[in-house]
Amino acid sequence: MRFLLTDEQQAFARALDTMLGAADTAAAVRAWGAGDHTPGRAVWTRLAEAGVWSLAVPEAYEGVGPLPVETVVAFVELGRHAVPGPLAETAAAGALLSRLAALGHDTPAKRLLPGIVGGGTMATLVVSEPGPPETGSAAPRPEAGSAAPDGPPEAGSARPRPEAASATPDGRAETVGAAPRPEAGSAAPDGPPEAGSAAPRPGALGMALDADAADAVLVVQGEELRLAAGHGPVVRSLDPARRLARPDAGGEPLAVGPAVAEAAGYAARWAALATAAQSLGVGLALLERTVSYVKQRSQFGTPIGSFQAVKHRLADTLLALEFARPLLYGAALTLRTADVAAAKAAAGEAGYAAARTALQLHGAVGYTEELDLSLWLRKARPLRDAWGTPARCRALVLDGLGDRPGGFGG
Amino acid sequence: MDLTHTADEDAFRAEAREWLRAHVPARPLPSLETEVGFAAHRAWEAELAADRWSVVSWPERYGGRDAGIFRWLVFEEEYYAAGAPGRVSQNGISLLAPTLFDHGTEEQRARVLPSMASGEAVWAQAWSEPEAGSDLAALRSRAVRTDGGWLLSGHKTWSSRAAFADRAFGLFRTDPEAAKPHHGLTYLMFDLRAPGVTVRPIGRLDGRPAFAELFLDEVFVPDEDVIGEPGQGWRIAMATTGDERGLTLRSPGRFLAAADRLVRLWRERGEEPGARDRVADAVIGARAYQLFTAAGASRFAAGGTIGAESSLNKLFWSEYDITLHETALDLLGPEGERADQEWAEGYVFSLAGPIYAGTNEIQRDIVAERLLGLPKGRR
Known part of the structure; x- marks a missing residue:
């Protein structure tokens, strides 16, 4: 038992902190939100040089992974600096392709992973649980109205496929080109718990983050992985730096079979873990900025940070963040669905609570977009809900308990 | 990791x-x-x-x-x-x-x-006084020098377990002239059955005598029952409360087991959907506390110390414990008010958590001032 970061891991965090601190990420976020990806791409390249995109990828594909603990370390820093872009999605794409290669489908890995690791390929990823046939890869895009970010959660959720009886029993063969329909058996609602259910229904939306900036838009639907040819119009998010778009239907199939679903479940856990780490980082940055503010802002002739109501709210904010942090590292050690879900729920809620505190204690100036605080404030809520809302994560925690509830410990 | x-x-x-x-x-x-x-x-x-x-x-x-x-x-x-x-x-x-x-x-x-x-000798603590709670350094009970020891006089209260315990330990003022309130205090052990001690049990919310007040009238304590040097009591006691709030007062095992019981209750009650999120939060919270403690223990084992972070620990478990028991009572429904149901005593006990061992208001002050670096202000 030594539940602490190593010196090397701490040094990695400091190096990223220093690099991002010098990179003017605030300007990059604002440009990103306006559709100018140039400064953000420059940060992206620096992250590649620092090794961030190699963490999920094994050596065979020019990576150093899988290193989930280092991924958490890195993504806390990415959140602290409000770095824009499909960060968790690119890490998860790396995990997806790596796992797929390990399961015998190595063509997409050979093709895409070196670019991801090197920073030249920014990837985004949508994982949809298989829907009814008419929403399959050949289907026309759902109408625009259904693209609302808060669409009905049941859309696209797992349900038995009508053509289940005609499923090919052997769906494992990698079929690039003329892809048969994904195997139906695995579409059962209670499929393998470590696979499909780990994706906390991100694909219910079918929206890809920053598809307009990405070089590779990967779409998993059931047991099919494809490279979308393009994307639909960008839909505004409450965080302008998160640009949502629905991938175009069709495109190039990359792999099909049960391995896709398994790899997608694994990738969704990486995405959820990375997003949770970003949430923690966003919360820590909001807390840090608010602490600085209440020390220098005076009212009634004294810094407002000396008032007990202010202090106690900040103490509670730190409390929630510091108790989310070990859940992240614990989840990185196991990558179990329930552990990742616990970390995601706790970090997402703590990051969002930090945003509420930061806004309240800054007062009116905190409500302005011109204060850089807004860049973090706007991120906290979407990160809380991306790759697993708290409600979905709590359900996964309970699902993962088995017969001996709470059987986390030794 | x-x-x-x-x-x-x-x-x-x-x-x-x-x-x-x-x-x-x-x-x-x-x-x-x-x-x-x-x-x-x-x-x-x-x-x-x-x-x-x-x-x-x-x-x-x-x-x-x-x-x-x-x-x-x-x-x-x-x-x-x-x-x-x-x-x-x-x-x-x-x-x-x-x-x-x-x-x-x-x-x-x-x-x-x-x-x-x-268990032959069960000990109670004697810190608080009627006019010295969170402001413990305002305590007035005194120890006066006598031949071979000290004579204790004063009024201690909220002394957990003192209704039935054998001995007690606490702080007493030995130098009323000291420059600051927390100077001139001495850490002493004494016998609850000694001449001059009157123990008056106090019923807690459920009526059970879980604590007591102690009236001390020239109770003799020999020199051998002074801990550390006379006048150093505050420093020594603060080290004690550091332990109390640190890793050893409430172990994660206690809450892991409680979360297990809560999940079992939830399942017995048909997995009541309205309670689902709170049951999950109990499971997540127990795991978080276990891992937070594992990190603290790892630092400790590597030669580090537990400082003001122990206030985070105390805030967490005390709030967690109440929420967990409230969820259990909700699952029990109208049965929840019965004093003989298996969650009743734990619920009543949990309600005291944010008060004893340093109130949660004091803990939040410590977190804000020592961990976040915010300025001191009026309490």
């Missing part, structure tokens, strides 16, 4: 589990806040001690097993998972004993610790 236990720790776990399986009473003991329950819990302490399970982290010569922090955590997980009784000797074991290890003499340790370990 490594959460695995050593083979030694696993063997220790198996041994503890085996012993507990053979010895934990099949039916819960009567409430330890009653005379009969107190006696039953004292007997349980003796049973633990007979096989050296009462104070596993202590040195062997005082009845322990020299278990390090990780083995202590393992023991606590097994202890609470087995549904073993609450610890009537908790105050002595987690508050006084660490003080004696750090500030006592070998003579004091040899005299005090073995009977504490066996």
